[in-house]
Amino acid sequence: MLRAGTPLRLMAQNREVGPIPLAATHAVTALHTLLGVIATSQSQVPVAVREFLTTVGLPTKRAQGISFTDVSMQAEHYLAVAADLDKDLFGVDLTSGRIDVISHVPDEPIQFVNSSLPLFVFSLGLYLRGVWEFLTAHPTEDSEPRIEATDRFLAVLAERDPAAVAEKSYFWPVMVAGILAE
Incomplete structure (x- = not known):
């Protein structure tokens, strides 16, 4: 399981670090969602x-x-x-x-x-x-x-x-x- 989400979220809340941690947070969230969909449906997908x-x-x-x-x-x-x-x-x-x-x-x-x-x-x-x-x-x-x-x-x-x-x-x-x- 990816565990980068929480530290990235904390970093993203600090405006001084810039947009990269925020973008990385969104990417990690999207990846979690995608991996969850794949894991639950992989055996069902042709x-x-x-x-x-x-x-x-x-x-x-x-x-x-x-x-x-x-x-x-x-x-x-x-x-x-x-x-x-x-x-x-x-x-x-x-x-x-x-x-x-x-x-x-x-x-x-x-x-x-x-x-x-x-x-x-x-x-x-x-x-x-x-x-x-x-x-x-x-x-x-x-x-x-x-x-x-x-x-x-x-x-x-x-x-x-x-x-x-x-x-x-x-x-x-x-x-x-x-x-x-x-």
């Missing part, structure tokens, strides 16, 4: 997810309103890996390894996103680069660029993760429908 998290990791910047750092850890039968601005959680289903959106609204159905965590990270990056950044760099009233960008995105996604676009009610088709409706 091997492929564990390997991805420990070798590749998650994005560190907010993407399209989705944060991988400010995530509530509470999600039954899921390992929460991201949250959106509405506080909906993106979670790894501990049985199948797939990614679902768990709504913050009670009794809202769970929405399928991707077949795996690596495919979710890939899809989000592809969406940001191929759709969002393209459209914000080329603003126009013409709907044709939006249609072309979303069609390219869906084509690549259908090739990489066919299940993610198999139903119109799944996350990515809904996201694309929202872009096309603008």
